[in-house]
Amino acid sequence: MSTPSGDQPATEPAPSGEPGGDGRAGYESVESLLLGPRTWTRSEVAHLAGVGTEHAARIWRALGFPAVADEDPAFTDADVEALRAGERLIHAGVITAESETMMARALAHHLSRLAEWQVHTLASQITAEGGDRAEESVLTLLPELELLQRHVWRRHLAAHAARTLPREDKPDGGGEDTRSSQAKGAGAFPVLRRAVGFTDMVGYTRMTRGLDGPELARMIDRFEELTTSVIAEGRGRVVKTIGDEVLFVADTADDAAGIALEIASRTEADPALPRLRTGLAHGAVLNRFGDVYGSTVNTAARLTALARPGTTLVDTELAAELAHLADYTLKALRPVSVRGYKRLRPVLLRPAVERRG
Structure with a gap:
């Protein structure tokens, strides 16, 4: 989930001081490949996703990103789709409007650490190559990283499901024995x-x-x-x-x-x-x-x-x-x-x- 912000007007500074000059060209090239072009302002992305601007800003802050000026076209089509995905989960009863913010915060906490490690791991190779070769490296390596992440994530989903969900091969249905009171409903924590x-x-x-x-x-x-x-x-x-x-x-x-x-x-x-x-x-x-x-x-x-x-x-x-x-x-x-x-x-x-x- 990646979305926009309000509060104090500010723009996100571009990274600098990396190998290969100020890092701007490499940063813009990688960002474009990852997210697509920046097109929408924060009010536009909220409108397109069908949510309020304060709601969108709250999710953006929970993800750990700095505030963006009202007139800055800082957001992409991917941000719109991520906001819409959150709304679909709410309408399906999987999460609540309140727990959506908590989910965004939890995702950001874990994934930002992973992203930092990956960028540091790849940075020297990408910046040393520069230009078209840097883009070629990103296009080659990104699918490999995504494949590994998706596989490990699915493996852990399967492992947790085996411990938590009912099993047909057990007379009592299997699954976790909470032996304790447990809240019910979307977004409840056991x-x-x-x-x-x-x-x-x-x-x-x-x-x-x-x-x-x-x-x-x-x-x-x-x-x-x-x-x-x-x-x-x-x-x-x-x-x-x-x-x-x-x-x-x-x-x-x-x-x-x-x-x-x-x-x-x-x-x-x-x-x-x-x-x-x-x-x-x-x-x-x-x-x-x-x-x-x-x-x-x-x-x-x-x-x-x-x-x-x-x-x-x-x-x-x-x-x-x-x-x-x-x-x-x-x-x-x-x-x-x-x-x-x-x-x-x-x-x-x-x-x-x-x-x-």
Whole structure:
């Protein structure tokens, strides 16, 4: 969804300072190939899409783009079609007028990061070639990027559908068991029972002072490679990475515990990484545009901050879920007072003695 703006008149500056001069020719060439010619003002694009100008401006701001002057023909036919697509989703009952803005914001959050990485990856090649050869590169590479993005997106759609939608091969219809009240209707966000985990690098701030850019990039890449691999193998899902830590969820406490202990084991055997620590909690989680919210998430974060290097702390609810399983040993620790919790009761999670031996 790509649309227009209001508020403070301003025009979006063209990128400059890139290799190959001021970058203007390369930028205009790439933009034209991606979006088509700029034709419409913000009031015209709203009229053509059949929406109000303030509505269009709100979506444009949610996408993270700067305001555009009233008389500036800054928008394309693709912007009109994107606005119309949003309206069709509203009329179909898939989203509401209110959640359309939230959806635009979520799309922008994830896709802008992807776009930034892709442009940096391709920029040196495109600007070095210049002119017609630059356009040829864009025309050649863009379909390949789109193919990869579409395939990965569809793969994730299929994976989430398998967990969420009813299945014919199960007597009860299958699908997610929310075990919690859940809002109904278009644009509703489910509240599910999940295991939530944070894993972070111990001493990250101190370590980064002595690393140059390439060294820091290698360490972060190794951290993300190890954690995301273990989470995927353990049937979990990475929610996001936040600097030196990763937030993940799993359907069961058993899955989350297995992930945490495997991360600790592999890190201990990897000299390229600092020690990691993990906090896990189990309970109700609000799932909103791929992110998770609620006290369960907060508890997992507090437990991570309390954990010693190489260890995993869990809350009492997750410990209760694991108590009957022979794969783990659990040791209740003294209650502690942390921000937001007067008596947080951490439980130390370890693999069973036979596994450790």
